[in-house]
Amino acid sequence: MNPSEPSVDRPLRIALLGCGVVGTEVARLLTRDADELARRVGLPLELVGIAVRRLDRDRDLDVPAELFTTDALGLVTRGDIDVVVEVIGGIEPARELILAALEAGASVVTANKALVAEDGARLSAAATKAERDLSFEAAVAGAIPIVRPLRESLAGDRVQRVLGIVNGTTNYVLDQMTTLGQGFSEALEEAQRLGYAEADPTADIEGFDAAAKAAILASLAFHTRVSLGDVHREGISDVTAADVRSAAEMGCVVKLLAICERTETSVGARVHPAMIPLEHPLASVRGAYNAVFVESEAAGQLMFYGPGAGGAPTASAILGDVVSVARNRVREIFGPGETTHADLEVIDVGRARTRYHVAIDVQDRAGVLAVIAQEFARFDVSIKNLRQEGHGSDAQLVIVTHEAEDASLAATVEALRGLDIVRDVSSVMRVEGGI
Numbered sequence: 530m531n532p533s534e535p536s537v538d539r540p541l542r543i544a545l546l547g548c549g550v551v552g553t554e555v556a557r558l559l560t561r562d563a564d565e566l567a568r569r570v571g572l573p574l575e576l577v578g579i580a581v582r583r584l585d586r587d588r589d590l591d592v593p594a595e596l597f598t599t600d601a602l603g604l605v606t607r608g609d610i611d612v613v614v615e616v617i618g619g620i621e622p623a624r625e626l627i628l629a630a631l632e633a634g635a636s637v638v639t640a641n642k643a644l645v646a647e648d649g650a651r652l653s654a655a656a657t658k659a660e661r662d663l664s665f666e667a668a669v670a671g672a673i674p675i676v677r678p679l680r681e682s683l684a685g686d687r688v689q690r691v692l693g694i695v696n697g698t699t700n701y702v703l704d705q706m707t708t709l710g711q712g713f714s715e716a717l718e719e720a721q722r723l724g725y726a727e728a729d730p731t732a733d734i735e736g737f738d739a740a741a742k743a744a745i746l747a748s749l750a751f752h753t754r755v756s757l758g759d760v761h762r763e764g765i766s767d768v769t770a771a772d773v774r775s776a777a778e779m780g781c782v783v784k785l786l787a788i789c790e791r792t793e794t795s796v797g798a799r800v801h802p803a804m805i806p807l808e809h810p811l812a813s814v815r816g817a818y819n820a821v822f823v824e825s826e827a828a829g830q831l832m833f834y835g836p837g838a839g840g841a842p843t844a845s846a847i848l849g850d851v852v853s854v855a856r857n858r859v860r861e862i863f864g865p866g867e868t869t870h871a872d873l874e875v876i877d878v879g880r881a882r883t884r885y886h887v888a889i890d891v892q893d894r895a896g897v898l899a900v901i902a903q904e905f906a907r908f909d910v911s912i913k914n915l916r917q918e919g920h921g922s923d924a925q926l927v928i929v930t931h932e933a934e935d936a937s938l939a940a941t942v943e944a945l946r947g948l949d950i951v952r953d954v955s956s957v958m959r960v961e962g963g964i
């Protein structure tokens with residue numbers, strides 16, 4: 530047989546698990562674009578079942594009522610499904626359903642970064658064993674193609690660093706605070722209303738969602754298994770209006786960044802708010818948009834930009850995966866799985882090196898500056914610039930450091946907090962993106 534000839538000659542059956550913000554758009558596109566998709570795949574794609582939690586909900590979706598079922602496990606194990614699309618989210622029952630789907634012979638497309646970051650190794654092994662595809666483009670940065678570029682286009686290069694704005698909700702909230710002076714809660718409610726936030730928005734605000742994406746990005750970029758627990762995580766709930774103002778005074782903007790870096794022998798991944806210079810390409814990423822900045826040895830600097838959240842953009846990435854795995858199903862082949870052969874050491878955030886912005890509330894008297902500077906020097910943290918704001922009981926020193934180890938900066942801050950001339954270390958924020 531000619532390997533380019535289709536070896537399946539019936540419609541491919543698609544099962545959809547979950548019909549919320551993303552699932553609704555996936556079902557809509559599969560139905561609306563059925564003819565076009567059939568031509569792209571070579572065979573029709575038939576949506577044969579939609580697993581939901583409740584049948585009695587009003588849905589703004591023009592599909593036959595008999596497609597809906599509350600028996601998700603029954604749907605994926607009925608034995609004739611070619612592709613399962615999982616958009617339920619969370620760990621269980623999504624994991625159980627994906628494993629059952631693969632075992633039953635279906636390829637799987639998922640948007641579930643939490644699950645892929647926590648248990649990607651197990652899912653990937655199950656896909657390899659079943660000789661089926663497991664695709665998750667929508668799991669990182671929504672509509673933006675980044676999983677496939679890292680897994681395929683850059684597979685021959687050596688990626689050194691990935692710096693990304695990968696959470697639409699927090700970027701939206703920070704942007705509204707920065708540009709409109711909107712309050713935190715008001716901006717978050719708006720992000721929820723627009724369908725950007727996770728079911729529990731704490732996952733967005735406290736950086737869990739971005740940390741899951743960082744784990745996936747680091748695993749793909751460095752051919753090394755990096756799990757959610759390996760990623761240092763800080764969210765945006767402690768970012769104050771004063772931090773935003775301070776950033777602006779330095780010609781910077783505050784963003785929640787996911788940073789994945791490698792050295793010759795190790796990799797590290799961290800998520801935290803950071804100040805970045807206005808001239809950095811990531812500084813102009815507004816609203817719920819995402820962007821991923823990749824630095825690799827041969828290619829140099831690459832930037833991937835686009836809508837990172839929302840039903841339709843996420844459905845676009847899912848449909849791309851569906852077409853891709855459906856084409857493989859037609860030919861009874863499966864695409865590249867994960868490569869973790871590099872198996873580099875995953876290091877703790879303490880060994881990461883960056884610059885810092887530190888605001889210290891001090892007593893305004895002679896000699897204070899020297900004492901503070903001495904503490905920085907004691908831990909080998911070199912000061913780049915320093916300015917005083919306010920006077921008397923309002924006096925504050927704002928210090929920007931040269932690049933230093935995270936552990937050294939943490940030790941410096943702890944020592945500063947122990948000084949009687951220090952009333953408070955009111956803000957510590959990393960400064961990233963020197964390009």
Ligand SMILES: NC(=O)C1=CN([C@@H]2O[C@H](COP(=O)(O)OP(=O)(O)OC[C@H]3O[C@@H](n4cnc5c(N)ncnc54)[C@H](O)[C@@H]3O)[C@@H](O)[C@H]2O)C=CC1
Binds near residue numbers: 550615619671
């Ligand atoms: N909303 C977004 O912008 C993006 C979401 N994602 C991911 O896509 C997935 C889905 O997200 P959303 O659609 O926003 O969430 P959602 O909460 O709107 O939808 C999830 C749906 O799954 C249903 N569900 C829960 N348990 C179920 C079960 N056992 N059987 C059948 N249905 C069940 C819920 O009732 C809900 O309707 C998540 O993994 C999320 O992280 C990824 C990228 C962007």
Ligand SMILES: N[C@@H](CC=O)C(=O)O
Binds near residue numbers: 725726837
């Ligand atoms: N809640 C996520 C949705 C996409 O992954 C976000 O805000 O980015």
Ligand code: NA
Binds near residue numbers: 674675
């Ligand atoms: Na994506």
